[in-house]
Amino acid sequence: xxxxxxGVVLRREDLHVFEVDPTLMTxxxxxxxxxxxxxxxxxRWEYLDWMHRHFAHKTILLSAVTxxxxxxPEPSSH
Amino acid sequence: xxxxxxxxxxxxxxxxxxxxxxxxxxxRTDLGAxxxxxxxxxxxxxxxxxxxxxxxVVLPESAEEVSAVLRIANQFRVPVVPRAGxxxxxxxxxxxxxxxxxxxxxxxxxxxxxxxxxTVTVQPGLNMLKLNEYLAPYGVFYPDDPASYPxxxxxxxxxxxGWSLIGSRYGHTRDLVISLQVVxxxxxxxxxxxxxxxPKVRKASTGYNLKQLFIGTQGTLGVVTEATLExxxxxEAELAAFFGYESFxxxxxxxxxxxxxxxxxxxxxILFDERKVDYLRRDDEAYIPLPExxxxxxxxxxxxxxxxxRAAANRLFRLAKETGGEYLGDExxxxxxxxxxxxxxxxxxxxxxxxxxxxxSWHCEDAAIIYSELPAIKQKWHEITDRxxxxxxxxxxWGMFFYSNNPYKGWGDYLVEIDIGIWEQALNEETxxxxxxxxxxxxxxxxxHQGSISACHGACREGDAEFIPVELGEGGFELMKKIxxxxxxxxxLNPSKNYLHLAYVDEEVGA
Numbered sequence: 321x322x323x324x325x326x327g328v329v330l331r332r333e334d335l336h337v338f339e340v341d342p343t344l345m346t347x348x349x350x351x352x353x354x355x356x357x358x359x360x361x362x363x364r365w366e367y368l369d370w371m372h373r374h375f376a377h378k379t380i381l382l383s384a385v386t387x388x389x390x391x392x393p394e395p396s397s398h
Numbered sequence: 399x400x401x402x403x404x405x406x407x408x409x410x411x412x413x414x415x416x417x418x419x420x421x422x423x424x425x426r427t428d429l430g431a432x433x434x435x436x437x438x439x440x441x442x443x444x445x446x447x448x449x450x451x452x453x454x455v456v457l458p459e460s461a462e463e464v465s466a467v468l469r470i471a472n473q474f475r476v477p478v479v480p481r482a483g484x485x486x487x488x489x490x491x492x493x494x495x496x497x498x499x500x501x502x503x504x505x506x507x508x509x510x511x512x513x514x515x516x517t518v519t520v521q522p523g524l525n526m527l528k529l530n531e532y533l534a535p536y537g538v539f540y541p542d543d544p545a546s547y548p549x550x551x552x553x554x555x556x557x558x559x560g561w562s563l564i565g566s567r568y569g570h571t572r573d574l575v576i577s578l579q580v581v582x583x584x585x586x587x588x589x590x591x592x593x594x595x596x597p598k599v600r601k602a603s604t605g606y607n608l609k610q611l612f613i614g615t616q617g618t619l620g621v622v623t624e625a626t627l628e629x630x631x632x633x634e635a636e637l638a639a640f641f642g643y644e645s646f647x648x649x650x651x652x653x654x655x656x657x658x659x660x661x662x663x664x665x666x667x668i669l670f671d672e673r674k675v676d677y678l679r680r681d682d683e684a685y686i687p688l689p690e691x692x693x694x695x696x697x698x699x700x701x702x703x704x705x706x707x708r709a710a711a712n713r714l715f716r717l718a719k720e721t722g723g724e725y726l727g728d729e730x731x732x733x734x735x736x737x738x739x740x741x742x743x744x745x746x747x748x749x750x751x752x753x754x755x756x757x758x759s760w761h762c763e764d765a766a767i768i769y770s771e772l773p774a775i776k777q778k779w780h781e782i783t784d785r786x787x788x789x790x791x792x793x794x795x796w797g798m799f800f801y802s803n804n805p806y807k808g809w810g811d812y813l814v815e816i817d818i819g820i821w822e823q824a825l826n827e828e829t830x831x832x833x834x835x836x837x838x839x840x841x842x843x844x845x846x847h848q849g850s851i852s853a854c855h856g857a858c859r860e861g862d863a864e865f866i867p868v869e870l871g872e873g874g875f876e877l878m879k880k881i882x883x884x885x886x887x888x889x890x891l892n893p894s895k896n897y898l899h900l901a902y903v904d905e906e907v908g909a
Binding site: 346369 | 530543632633634637639683686692708711724725726729736755756
């Protein structure tokens with residue numbers, strides 16, 4: 321677990337899973353194991369892909385049709 | 399002169415009459431059925447939950463059964479509140495006087511698909527996602543797209559005059575409904591369209607345009623039992639592009655440039671203010687990695703045939719760059735856009751002033767405000783909200799969105815949304831009244847800036863409703879009251895919504 325900024329931690333680097341700093345979660349308890357975490361992330365991406373297909377036959381990315389960079393700006397260093 | 403009509407309670411005699419009219423299995427008095435239909439996701443005075451619980455739930459399956467329910471309600475003078483998905487955030491489906499809750503979800507059949515004339519006729523209890531799954535093999539699409547798309551229902555969209563995320567390309571609910579079958583409060587069944595009465599004609603000049611009168615009434619004038627809807631070709635392609643800016647002022651100017659670009663495939667332009675970006679950077683995984691220099695965001699989306707979308711993307715990117723925009727990448731753009739069709743799946747939490755996480759419900763202010771007033775309204779709404787947060791400590795400011803609101807075009811006016819978290823478990827009468835006062839201050843600011851109280855959910859809540867006469871003006875509200883009295887002489891249909899209890903009060907009493 322890595323502190324990203326005040327109040328935010330990076331829990332799973334491989335899945336880009338960020339979480340609220342556990343010290344701020346004393347009133348609301350959250351206990352998700354790694355297997356479930358991976359399942360939730362995978363299902364979320366599948367769901368978003370499904371939503372794209374539901375609204376249009378094809379999703380075009382801006383970087384594919386312009387000289388826009390595919391990746392967003394680099395994060396600030398902390 | 400009419401006098402105030404006080405609704406009667408639901409008695410055993412009423413229950414028996416309902417069971418005989420529509421069948422015992424469609425009449426529910428069990429606690430579970432009633433609790434589930436007491437509130438909507440908007441902040442709610444949970445300490446007074448029982449005051450709003452309906453006495454009985456009915457689940458009719460046809461216009462004739464709806465008519466029978468309304469005739470019984472008139473006979474016994476008991477209130478009837480229509481309810482669809484219950485996803486509206488302005489309490490339109492909340493029974494203010496208990497009574498009969500008329501749930502339309504069993505009226506969910508597709509009656510006719512007419513591919514030649516590009517219409518589909520449905521019962522109002524159908525969900526848009528389910529409709530589009532049915533339509534997909536035919537290559538057509540019904541493009542009404544609220545943030546509650548997977549769970550909201552066509553009847554509710556008509557009842558609230560819903561706003562669509564892609565409405566600047568395809569129009570909003572009121573633009574997509576061609577004709578309606580409506581059961582009036584007294585039980586008569588009528589067919590209404592854009593003048594005339596031809597159910598599939600989109601533009602007519604014969605007689606009054608009665609269809610629009612029945613869109614956005616919050617179920618105060620009738621119950622929709624059938625709707626004929628517009629069909630579009632399913633888009634070949636979509637493209638979402640999100641841009642970051644170093645100041646709100648830059649993003650605001652860019653929003654103006656993008657929304658007036660004239661791109662025919664442009665379906666939405668959404669401006670996120672600094673507080674929204676702060677909130678997302680705090681609580682949304684897609685935005686947490688954003689560099690600190692990004693202070694505001696503009697989201698755009700294109701829909702249409704692939705050739706047009708590709709060409710428009712070039713113009714869009716050039717315009718965004720010229721106005722200070724920095725592309726936020728394919729993953730954020732495509733992923734965040736897809737999630738915008740389904741915001742109700744997000745578990746809601748907020749922060750107390752010390753940063754501690756607590757569960758919070760979601761207030762979504764949804765005024766309609768013209769472009770020139772956006773910076774000023776942003777400043778005022780934040781000042782109001784922050785003052786109440788500081789004093790009471792149970793609210794959380796989740797920032798503001800400004801969505802293009804004009805059907806078929808992106809410019810002009812915007813759905814202005816401030817999202818506020820409310821820690822409901824901590825509510826008592828004092829803090830609930832504080833919340834209502836916060837709402838009132840926000841509404842006053844909206845009216846001061848030539849805005850309308852609601853762009854999509856309606857103005858049914860305390861804190862909104864009492865300003866309807868102010869927004870409409872004396873003549874306009876007087877006309878509303880006359881129409882309500884004419885169609886609903888016994889005040890049985892969603893009574894007191896839209897401040898229309900005044901329609902049944904002597905002028906001297908109401909003054």
